[in-house]
Structures are given as C-alpha cells and as structure tokens.
Amino acid sequence: MSASRIPLRPELQGIEPYGAPQIDVPVTLNVNENPYGPSEKIIADVTQEVAKTVGGLNRYPDRDFSALRAGLADFINHESAGSVTQNNIWAANGSNEVMLHLFQAFGGPGRKAVTFTPSYSMYPEYARDTLTQWVTYPRGDNFEIDIDVARRAISETQPSLVVVASPNNPTGTALPLATVKHLARAADEVETGCLLVVDEAYAEFRREQTPSAVTLLDEFQNLVVTRTMSKAFALAGARLGYLAAGTEIVNALRVVRLPYHLSAVTQAVASTALRHSEELLAHVAQLRTERDDLVSWLTSQGYDVAPSDANFVFFGSFPNRHEVWQGLLQRGVLIRETGPDGWLRVSVGTPAEMSAFKNALVEVTGE
C-alpha cells in the first residue's frame, strides 16, 4: 500500500513526533529531569503499595482518584500557601495530558489560544491536535512579558485560553505576580471569557522571592495553575501532572477525559510518593544552589545567562550552537538545542555532572 493512501490529516503530513533525542550518554542534562532517584525506603514503600494494587487490577481504578486529589491538595497548600480542596484539583498522565484536557474543553475549532514566545514547544501541538488556532506574541527584553503588549495582544485576539509557563521553558524566567494579575484581568475582559493557564512545571525550584500563582486562585476565577511530579518530585517516569483551579473548571475537564485515564498503579505510586514529599523535595534546595552556582560560572565565562527560577539554565549566544552541542555530546554531555537561535539550555544535575559539563564546555569553546 502506498503511503499516500493513508488518510492522514493534511496538517500532520510530514510532521516528526515531538521529543528530545534519547541518546545513551554518561551525562544527561537535556530534559530537566531530577538527577536524584528515590531512596531505598521510598522504593520499598512504593513497591509495597503497588503490590497491593496489583491484586485488584481486575477492577477499574477509582475514576475520580479522590485519595490522590486529596494528597495533591495538601501538598500544594503546604508548598505554596494555597487554600484548595480536592475538588479544585485535576490530574492526568503528565501535565502534558492535563494541558490537552484544557485545550479539549476550552479550545477547539473557531477558538484561539495565545502565548508569548519563546516558550514550551509542546503548546502548539495541543492547539493543533484540538483544532485550536495558535497565536503567539514575542516576549520582550530578558524574555519577560511586557504588560502593555500582552494586554493589547489579548484584547485584539480574543482567545479562550492564554497559556504562560512560569518559570518559563526554555528560558527559566518566572513571571512577577503583578504580571500574572494583569494577564488574568486582561483574559477576564475577553467577551466570551478566557482562562489564564500558568504552567508551573518548575515552581518548586523558584527562588525565595518568587511567589507561586497558586496564591492568586481565590482572587481570579479564570486562573488555572498546572504542576507536575516530573521535575522537582523526581517522578518523570511515573507520568503524573495536575492542576489547581475553580471547581467549575475541574468539572469541565471531567467531561473530556477518557474514563479511568489514571491507572490504579499510577494513583498508588503518586499517592505514596506524596507521603514522602519532604524527602523527595529535599534535593530541590541542593539543585537550587547548584543552579545559582552554574549561573554565576557561566556569567563569569562571559556568556549571556537568563535569570533562572528553574532547574535549568539558558545561556548564549553562540554563532553556531549546533557545533557546541555536538562537541559536548562527543564528550559525553547531552544538553538541549532549543529556543532562540544561538542559545542552549542545560539542566542542573549532580555536582559531578556539573563539573563534566563545565570541563566539556571549556574544551569545546577553547578549540
């Protein structure tokens, strides 16, 4: 059968699946994973809970994952001084799926979603897959969002969704709460209503003075804050993302999700991990220090470095960034070639991994 007989949607023809290269190298600093895996104690506890679950796998899981939602609500209240209940929480297989649910419920044909670039490269895919029109406006100096530009953009576009990552990927830039408030108000002025989605995948790494948008949930009915257990929680392999929002929004997402989308195993792993949140997040403080050291070091080497509230650092600029990326890879260090031309993104790893990265970069650029 010739390929042209497959009735693929025209806009998907010739498109490569999204994903960073999964290359087996000694130092992997390309997808912002937490380099510290779970301890023996956590492994034992999770294994025990999963074993209990396996005995009941002939049954469908709790469709509303109530225990997990309660655990997530507790965590977010504790971590970000929030005041949410389990009815304000939604979860799915990674925050990528949470975001897709938002687009399924609030985007769609004839509707628009807005973001400010550079930003996360998956956003346009949610829009494409839900037939939502994707509209971007540039970020300003230092990858910040200019409030006047944003207000005008939202009023001109009249979107049903505004999506902003804070801290932003790939730049690491966090939004001041004042900006989030302006965006939420501007979204609220859209005639047919508009949600402001703040993607806080990296929130736990934010610096002391950077608050979370979770603190604004009571004030803005159209605000949604998404989180994930993939980064700070060191659970990328478990696939668990979540959000906090008003109950009306959460109830709308229950309509578009597939039934039983969160497996009993996923629910058990995530709930157990949440009970160990203190230990799992203990490494976050260390990674923050490592991040700040890396920013200082790159700056001292003469690079432009974006201020980072995340577990990665965006730096540049290189006349030929691909050559630098390739040179690092040849030395066993995998980082990410993404965002504006000339810039590179490196995840924060262990002290040994950071040394390997620095040594390799000095070698590559000294050639």
Ligand SMILES: *Cc1c(COP(=O)(O)O)cnc(C)c1O
């Ligand atoms: C890593 C990341 C996510 C998390 O995706 P998961 O599906 O939860 O693993 C979400 N948003 C941004 C901006 C990210 O960088």
